[in-house]
Amino acid sequence: MKRWRWMVVFVVSLLLFAGCARVSLDPCLRATPPVAAFRVSPETGELPILVTLDASDSFAKAGNIVEYRGDFGDGTTGNGPVVRHRFDRDPASPEEREFRVTLTVTQESATDRDLCRLTGQTVRSLSYGVSHPLNVARWEIKATYYGSLIEGCVRNESVDLRVPHGQVSARFYREPDHVLVGQEQTEIWDVRPGEERLFMIPTALRAWQFDWIELRTEAFTAQP
Numbered sequence: 232m233k234r235w236r237w238m239v240v241f242v243v244s245l246l247l248f249a250g251c252a253r254v255s256l257d258p259c260l261r262a263t264p265p266v267a268a269f270r271v272s273p274e275t276g277e278l279p280i281l282v283t284l285d286a287s288d289s290f291a292k293a294g295n296i297v298e299y300r301g302d303f304g305d306g307t308t309g310n311g312p313v314v315r316h317r318f319d320r321d322p323a324s325p326e327e328r329e330f331r332v333t334l335t336v337t338q339e340s341a342t343d344r345d346l347c348r349l350t351g352q353t354v355r356s357l358s359y360g361v362s363h364p365l366n367v368a369r370w371e372i373k374a375t376y377y378g379s380l381i382e383g384c385v386r387n388e389s390v391d392l393r394v395p396h397g398q399v400s401a402r403f404y405r406e407p408d409h410v411l412v413g414q415e416q417t418e419i420w421d422v423r424p425g426e427e428r429l430f431m432i433p434t435a436l437r438a439w440q441f442d443w444i445e446l447r448t449e450a451f452t453a454q455p
Contacts, residue, residue, distance in 0.1 A: 258345035263292035278320035294340025304330035327360035365448035
């Protein structure tokens with residue numbers, strides 16, 4: 232009887248030791264994951280739009296952050312602490328689009344067991360396509376004898392604020408790497424709430440010299 236009792240004690244001890252050994256092999260035991268955070272500029276604007284996502288506010292609880300990975304919510308991804316990404320208009324969707332952007336950061340830290348790798352994640356919803364108070368309702372570009380001409384219409388989306396002075400600017404980019412090849416602008420004056428105003432932006436650039444255009448609006452003053 233004593234022999235069986237000692238056998239049971241021996242087996243139980245082995246199981247407990249094996250369990251402790253497995254737990255102690257985890258290099259990330261009691262480790263804290265990193266904190267993921269990012270800033271966006273600009274936060275609003277027309278589509279398509281070139282946006283800078285800066286994840287330098289992320290930090291590791293232990294060790295160092297060794298990887299930054301962004302999912303832009305439009306089927307594309309990017310890597311690095313600071314990335315520039317173009318969000319595009321969807322012809323089948325309404326004027327405004329929402330993008331669910333996910334940032335995942337990975338930290339590495341050395342422990343007495345092994346190298347520990349942990350991830351942290353944050354998610355933000357970004358909306359682009361409508362600017363306030365001046366919104367580009369529609370626009371098109373035409374070839375001219377001197378280059379190209381953008382013709383469009385802005386609308387004051389405010390219900391109670393008049394825009395006595397505003398601006399519509401156009402930025403011309405070439406791919407890859409979002410290279411800015413030109414910029415032009417035009418002034419807008421005295422746009423009342425709900426009112427639309429036509430605008431034209433000429434440029435010496437021809438169609439083969441750029442791949443896409445980003446339009447931005449700015450209301451310098453807004454009054455009732």
